Amino acid sequence: MEKAIIVKDITKKYKLYSSNKERILDLILPKSYGEDFYALAGVSFEGERGDSIGFVGMNGSGKSTLANIVAGIVPETSGSVEINGQASLIAVAAGLNGDLSGRDNIELKLLMLGFSRQEIKELEPDIIEFSEIGKFIDQPVKSYSSGMRSRLGFSISVNIDPDILIIDEALSVGDKAFAEKSLEKMNEFKRAGKTMIFVSHSLGQMKRFCDKILWLEYGTVRDFGTVDEILPRYEEFLNQYRKMSAKEREEYKEQRTSASHSPAIVK
Numbered sequence: 001m002e003k004a005i006i007v008k009d010i011t012k013k014y015k016l017y018s019s020n021k022e023r024i025l026d027l028i029l030p031k032s033y034g035e036d037f038y039a040l041a042g043v044s045f046e047g048e049r050g051d052s053i054g055f056v057g058m059n060g061s062g063k064s065t066l067a068n069i070v071a072g073i074v075p076e077t078s079g080s081v082e083i084n085g086q087a088s089l090i091a092v093a094a095g096l097n098g099d100l101s102g103r104d105n106i107e108l109k110l111l112m113l114g115f116s117r118q119e120i121k122e123l124e125p126d127i128i129e130f131s132e133i134g135k136f137i138d139q140p141v142k143s144y145s146s147g148m149r150s151r152l153g154f155s156i157s158v159n160i161d162p163d164i165l166i167i168d169e170a171l172s173v174g175d176k177a178f179a180e181k182s183l184e185k186m187n188e189f190k191r192a193g194k195t196m197i198f199v200s201h202s203l204g205q206m207k208r209f210c211d212k213i214l215w216l217e218y219g220t221v222r223d224f225g226t227v228d229e230i231l232p233r234y235e236e237f238l239n240q241y242r243k244m245s246a247k248e249r250e251e252y253k254e255q256r257t258s259a260s261h262s263p264a265i266v267k
């Protein structure tokens, strides 16, 4: 099978500051202030053409960071991402300019992706119709609700028919009717043999839609495999985790992160 996505040993380091003063001092005297925090610490996986890969994991495990790195929106600190084909990201409101109208955002995004004026003219009505934004399409995006922003982002990305579609929680923001319509659109992509990455906390949607699951935990890969293999393990883990006391959760985290998050592993 042809590889669509090859992710090798990705790390993402952020600096955490205890105050704004520290943040500013770090700009003047880099490396002297702030604490290193690894949102991702050595993540590798491969997706074949036609795979629908779900990213699961607890809050803060690194799902969105990884999706944004694969989409080329956020730079990695080390490691590499190889993509065959054009990638399009749907992160809630990502890539939308709040001061521009919905229509101008569509045009801008398509121009940035290399579409011609003629192609944009042809695609625009479909994008507007699918988004159900109605007359608000000519209002500035900052006046939209978060659901409207996410519908517009989703509509742009699916209607440009990308080779790789990355969907980050967009379906949990829209209403049920829109979510159904979007899932149907995603199934069309799947039937067309396209590659997808889907970030969600809805295990129901994962089961319905994904073939493979990447389970992230504290910025590392806990497990990667087929939906049938990984989701039952993840659900079992969530049940156990729910029963843990705050102290047990801290101990668990300490045990899981002590080796993998050592700065020594970061080149």
Ligand SMILES: Nc1ncnc2c1ncn2[C@@H]1O[C@H](COP(=O)(O)OP(=O)(O)OP(=O)(O)O)[C@@H](O)[C@H]1O
Pocket: 014, 015, 037, 039, 057, 058, 059, 060, 061, 062, 063, 064, 065, 066
């Ligand atoms: N710009 C940033 N600066 C500092 N830390 C960040 C930044 N962006 C993300 N992080 C941290 O990186 C970690 C991973 O965040 P990410 O949003 O990727 O997690 P997630 O798995 O998508 O979480 P959720 O399920 O809550 O959406 C979190 O601890 C988050 O606080």
